[in-house]
Amino acid sequence: MSKANFSADNPMRSSANIVILHNIRSVANVGAMFRTCDAAGIDKIYLVGLTPAPLDRFGRKRKDLAKSALGAEELVPWESRPTILPLLKKLKADRFLIIALEQHKNSVDYKKVKVKNKNVFIAGSEVEGIPKNILNKCDIVAEIPMLGEKESLNVSVALGVALFAMLKNQK
Numbered sequence: 001m002s003k004a005n006f007s008a009d010n011p012m013r014s015s016a017n018i019v020i021l022h023n024i025r026s027v028a029n030v031g032a033m034f035r036t037c038d039a040a041g042i043d044k045i046y047l048v049g050l051t052p053a054p055l056d057r058f059g060r061k062r063k064d065l066a067k068s069a070l071g072a073e074e075l076v077p078w079e080s081r082p083t084i085l086p087l088l089k090k091l092k093a094d095r096f097l098i099i100a101l102e103q104h105k106n107s108v109d110y111k112k113v114k115v116k117n118k119n120v121f122i123a124g125s126e127v128e129g130i131p132k133n134i135l136n137k138c139d140i141v142a143e144i145p146m147l148g149e150k151e152s153l154n155v156s157v158a159l160g161v162a163l164f165a166m167l168k169n170q171k
Contacts (some may be wrong), residue, residue, distance in 0.1 A: 015117035016043045017167065018096070022084055022134065023049040023125040024155060031068025032156035033123065038072040040163040045078040046087060050125075053080050088120075088137050096120045101162050102130045103152065105144035110162045112121040115170050123159045144167070 019042050024030050030052050037045055047053050054065050054073035056137065064074060080088050086132055090097060097116040101123050121140065126132030135141055 005044070015170075016096075017115075017170075018042065018044050018120045019163075020045065020046045020048055020084065020087070020093070020120060020122045021051045022122055022130060023128070024051045024059050024123065025126060027052050027062065027064045028068045029066045029154070029156045030068075031073065032066075033159055034072040034078075034120055036156065036160040036163065037076045038061070040160075040167060042076060042163070045076055047078055047080045048084045048087065049082070049098055051080075054078065059110075070079050074101040084122075085137065086164065088134070091120050094118070098122070098138045099140045099142055099166070100124070100130050100135055101144075102135060102141050102159055104141045106122075106137060107141040110142040110144050111165055113140055113142045113166050115166050117170075119166075119170075121159070121163060121166075123155050126168070 007090050013039060019033070021030060021033060024033070030047070036047065050063065052065060054062055058138055092098060096118045098120045099113060099115070099122065101121060122130060122134070129165070140157070142162060144161055146152065152158070
């Protein structure tokens with residue numbers, strides 16, 4: 001099955017890496033995350049909730065997103081979904097390891113995460129993060145420890161750091 005045809009509704013491959021962007025508000029962040037996902041070899045991006053898509057509601061290319069994506073929005077397959085929970089249920093049933101990137105009392109250092117053949121990485125809202133009801137559906141909550149004064153990285157930067165670190169040892 002080609003990369004462009006990969007879907008949670010038809011998971012024929014034995015290995016795959018998916019990113020879910022949940023309620024990301026910034027178009028620039030979404031574009032940057034498309035570039036990161038292309039660079040990391042991600043098979044598909046799901047744009048969930050408020051997350052802007054590369055095409056507007058009339059099917060026209062969004063120039064503001066394309067500006068930061070630099071063409072990656074045309075390389076990485078994507079799909080919009082209104083809600084995340086049915087998607088997570090389907091991916092779990094298809095034996096994906098669900099990894100949330102979030103600061104949480106039960107989080108583990110992202111460098112200690114051992115990914116599987118089939119993984120989902122969730123990045124959440126710039127302000128609110130990933131809601132607790134979604135975190136409860138995840139197999140792992142991974143956190144990037146902060147060494148400075150600020151409590152977090154920009155979501156697109158955090159996704160890049162986490163993806164490259166976690167996927168470098170994928171079997």
